[in-house]
Amino acid sequence: MxxxxxxxxxxxxxxxxxxxxxxxxxxxxxxxxxxxxxxxxxxxxxxxxxxxxxxxxxxxxxxxxxxxxxxxxxxxxxxxxxxxxxTQQRGSLHVAAPPSMALSFLPRAIAAFVADHGETKIMLGVYDSRSIVDMVIGQRCDLGIVNLSISHTGTHGDSLLSAAHVCAMPVGHRLASKELIVPTDIEGELFICQPSHLGTRLLIDAMFAAYGVKYRAAPVESPVAFTLCSLVAAGQGISLVDAVTAMEYKGQDLRFIPFEPPVPLEFSVLTPLQRKPPKLVEAFLAHLRKFAIAELDPRLVLK
Structure with a gap:
């Protein structure tokens, strides 16, 4: 038969x-x-x-x-x-991402992807970058988005986006009328930092030191860019946050001003080294890159 x-x-x-x-x-x-x-x-x-x-x-x-x-x-x-x-119209993806991506940019990017890939299901989890690396190595997710170096044993890494930092300040701040902030503008300002063990904090401090600038460290810190924005809005100081977070922050009480020299925040995509990424993962990554370029101010995308 x-x-x-x-x-x-x-x-x-x-x-x-x-x-x-x-x-x-x-x-x-x-x-x-x-x-x-x-x-x-x-x-x-x-x-x-x-x-x-x-x-x-x-x-x-x-x-x-x-x-x-x-x-x-x-x-x-x-x-x-x-x-x-x-044809990458069906399948499932488990995406692990840090708050700076998962609470802002990614939900809209995923919504656009699912609209074009009818039967695709995506699970988006929010973790810190170190946990994401461990999840990718252990094959507990299909891909991880991190703001760390892409060189990690047990993973395959690709650069997704390099976003510039912008200066976040209340709309009534003395610097809010400027179109560009430079390090010397921050001299003596109350500045909200990320914790000292984070690479971005080290990069920012090294940049200020190179210009001989000394800020006043605010008594509160946070590793999460959205929280930094909320602290700025609460009058705790000014801060540098990545352009992705600035784009998504919905409060009307802040102004985000381009900052030079550029302070990059590298977003990388990690996939398990032990297996070749399925076509759906490749399609999703291509979509993310196009979506980011289309959404962000070109001046704030460093590469």
Missing amino acids: RLRQLEAFRAIMLCQTVTRAADMLFISQPAVTRLLADLEESVGFPLFERTRGRLHPTAEAQLLYEEVDRSLIGVERIARAAHAIK
Whole structure:
């Protein structure tokens, strides 16, 4: 019993004539007749009674048709699923990302991706970068987005985006009317920092030191850029935050001003080294890059 025989049988049941069944299957009438004869020989009983050129299904054929139709619907579903997987229209992704991405930019990027990839399911988890690296190495996610160096044992890394930092300050601040902030503008300002163990904090401090600038460290710190924005809004000082976070911050109480020299925040994509990324992952990464370039101010995308 072959699949093509079952398809011919169902076509005849639906169309009631060999001619229309042949048209439905895009094959010749003799081919349909041959397939039906082979199926009857295979099952061991007649499926149709032939009267004046028409085929009338037997009682046995009616019973068999219920099973055949159910089975062929399943086969067609599998074929559609295979096509969807091949064209990246179906699948699932577990994405791990830091708050700076997962609470702002990524939800909108994912929504746009899902709109174009109908049956794709995406699970977005929020973790710190070190935890994301461990998850990728342990293959507990399909890809991780981190703001760390892309060189990690056990992972394959690609650069996603290098975003500049901007200076966040209350709209009434003395510097808020400027179109560009430079290090000397920060001299003596109350400045909200990230914790001292973070690479971005070290980079910012080194930059200020190179310009001989001394700020007044605020008594509160945070590793999360969104929290830095909220602290600025609460009057705790000014700060430098990445352009991705600045783009998504919804408060009307802050002004974000470009800062020079550029202080980059590198966003990298990590995938497990032990396996080749599926096509869906590759499609998602390509989408993220295009989405980021389209959404961000070109002056704030460093590469």
